[in-house]
Amino acid sequence: MMSWRTLVSRLAPLLACLGLLGIWQIGALILDTDSFPTAIDALRAVPSILTDKESLINILASLRRMAIGFGVGVGLSIPLGLMMGRSRAVASFFNPLLMITYPVPKAALMPIIMLWLGVGDLAKTLVIFLGVSLPVVFHSFQGARAVEEKMLWSGAAMGLSAGQRMLRIVLPSALPEILIGCRTGLVLALITMITSEMIARQSGAGNILFNALDMGQYDTVFAMIIIVGAMGIGLDAAFEQLRKRLVRWSEPRFDLPLSFS
């Protein structure tokens, strides 16, 4: 039997969505302008986008770039961050580089990257990669730095080599922190994905959105915002499920779910 309390907490995200749509609907009816369609009109435009072959190809192309940018970003950033966290030499070598790139909006690099790499997949994937990398490096670094030294000593006494300690002690004990970085990275990947497509209009979900805007198809604009938003929420929720499963051993007993998972 599900208790009343868990039922409410399960339904809360859904209620929040419905509430938001309701406010939108009422606001749009009151304002009554072309550039602000009602929630119902926008929702109605969603299926036509999702059944249009051209649009689907665009959205899938976006997702593919995002997946590659995220995957490569995470794959390189975790080892880098962990090594920075355990070695002063590695940290002081990479730190200046990261300090400089950290405050720069990655999308602002888009024009230069386009100049060098063209407007194709490579440039956009690279921007996504850059967007993902910094939070993942930072959190991996923090996680590796916080590893209890006695834990590494215990491993050393059992005969683990330095490499094995990195892989089998530093990595798992930093995992909760690493995954926090990855979660931020995932959302940033989505943001940089759309932004890159806004700048280099050629394909992708962002391309559909901004083309519709140019042509005054406001239903489509808002429908795309719903689609992209739902993608973000869905990805984040799926990632939270995965994260929770991976670090169940470290979770505090009571926590307020800050995701839709």
Place this chain on the structure above:
Amino acid sequence: MIEISGVSQVFQTSGRQSHLALSNISLTIQDGAFVSILGPSGCGKSTLLYIVGGFVAPSQGTTRVKGKAITGPGPDRGPVFQEFALFPWKSVLGNVMYGPRQQGVSSAEAEAQSRQLIEMVGLKGFEHFYPKELSGGMKQRVALARTLAYHPAVLLMDEPFGALDAHTRTRLQNDLLNIWERDRKTVLFVTHSVEEAVFLSDKVVVMTRSPGRIKRIIDIDLPRPRRRAELLLDPHYQKYVVDIEGMIDDTSEDELHP
């Protein structure tokens, strides 16, 4: 046999100053002996243990185990830290199996041995608990089992029962003695409790206040196997405790006339 000769340790502190933590320590520990190191907080007891463990290299002097110079940690010397240092992502069973698995013992055999050890330290039924789900005393039992699991010839224990309540502490002391009386490992045991040191040890090494030097080495000539209830009533035991307590108190005077 563990031979510590002329070991000194200097630490660089953050204010660019150097701090002498250990000064000219020489000590020989026979195989199978239970030796306690006793001294006021900050006198370098942990540091000495870390040096024998090979976790910290001494600034001066040499350390040997079975005639071989210590150059780093090894499975012949198993540490049990005050901070437990369990692997939080591993269950109790996973923690205890870790060492044997690393040593190449097959999964099935490591599991069987580990379950036995877990039962021995009184944690049967908790095999699949994570460290965060255990109390301090239970964590320390797991830490002990995890170290015993890879059969180190020497146990290096750093105030293992220091953070526990009196009741748990007494039980773990008894358990440790039972285990030790069974397989006679060499034990180097750091504590700041005089009673604990006398109850457990063959030899008690009393250290001076910082910088740590060896002040006295006292042989504890009490019969074994030792039973707590009998020992507490034994005047010899009581005399050891009182004498050693006195030594710790007048440490600072003694420092002036070494």
